[in-house]
Amino acid sequence: MTSLSKRVVPDIILENLTCRICCKYLTVSPIGVHPDGGNICGRCLYGKKSSPTCLFECMEDLNYHSFQGFIPMVLLGYASYPETLFPCVNRFEGCNKLLPFSAIKNHEKICVYKKFQCPLCQFQGVGSQLIQHFRTGHKRYLSSENPVFILKIDNDFSETYLFRSENTLFLVKVEYIKDLSQFMFETLCLGTPSRKLGRLRILFRIPSGSISTYNDYILLSDRLEISRNCRFNMTFKINDFRLSETKNVVCSYNLFYTE
Structure with missing residues (x-):
């Protein structure tokens, strides 16, 4: 100590x-x-x-x-x-x-040490280098702890974000398939986390059609065994919900550790 x-x-x-x-x-x-x-x-x-x-x-x-x-x-x-x-x-x-x-x-x-491959280009480096690389080369894809994503639902898309939780880095790949009205989240843990158990909570805030009102939908994972190179996935379908004319959905992505 x-x-x-x-x-x-x-x-x-x-x-x-x-x-x-x-x-x-x-x-x-x-x-x-x-x-x-x-x-x-x-x-x-x-x-x-x-x-x-x-x-x-x-x-x-x-x-x-x-x-x-x-x-x-x-x-x-x-x-x-x-x-x-x-x-x-x-x-x-x-x-x-x-x-x-x-x-x-x-x-x-x-x-x-172990080098990681940037998912957006050919850069390779350890985690501390990857943070700086995203800061200078892919700033819009670098998120702080418990990030909020603005997800567009007018077309298919696939984006990958880097975020830090305590002393652990995660790559979060978000995909949307318009024909299926489906979001898919794939999370990859880089390196060795300081704590290994947790739960993933994803909150979708979907406009309800009236001004400044939303419907909130929460996905909560089972307890996760978080370790080096582990992956965990979550899927959410929005086809059962009535969307307003907006083309964006606000998504809060939170990883909670449990003792």
Whole structure:
């Protein structure tokens, strides 16, 4: 257990300080600055001699600067104190280590991790990278905990969302088949969840035809055994309900853990 004298870097800080190249946290020095803006972590700069090159985005020489001079000030405020702890970049894969800044580089050499494939493109990365990738490349498909989806019912569709529940990531694929008036939800758990039992509750808010009035329909799953790579599905048909002229249905997706 972390002692009271220790403090953990808040997620809101950590997840806004990521490497422009690899999308991982800026927790490995030296930290560089890209000429077009943004920082580059020591994983991408470390070991390069003379003028490093941005292998993933461009062929321009990088402005290599030392950690001490160009680390973002908010990160410097945390990294300068040995009592400050940082989570491992593989936290969503099940690593619960909390480490001082100086220990992260060596820890990552032995930490077991697994890359995930982005369902929307060819990007691959660990969970923390996937969050940043969605934030910059698929922002409309990144949802906060207990997300709300606006689902269109005028045509068939298939969308995949990434959302975070506590220290676990989930991919939620939502499909709608108009001819069947049917929604299908497939949820995939990425990594290792901190708690393994839960229930899924999906609330559909369907316009009743009059102004600002709705009919609410709730789907509640049986108890779920949530574990790495587990999948669970739920289906809902709306053909028995009278819809107004609106083409959207509001859907709240909530995952509750049980002890």
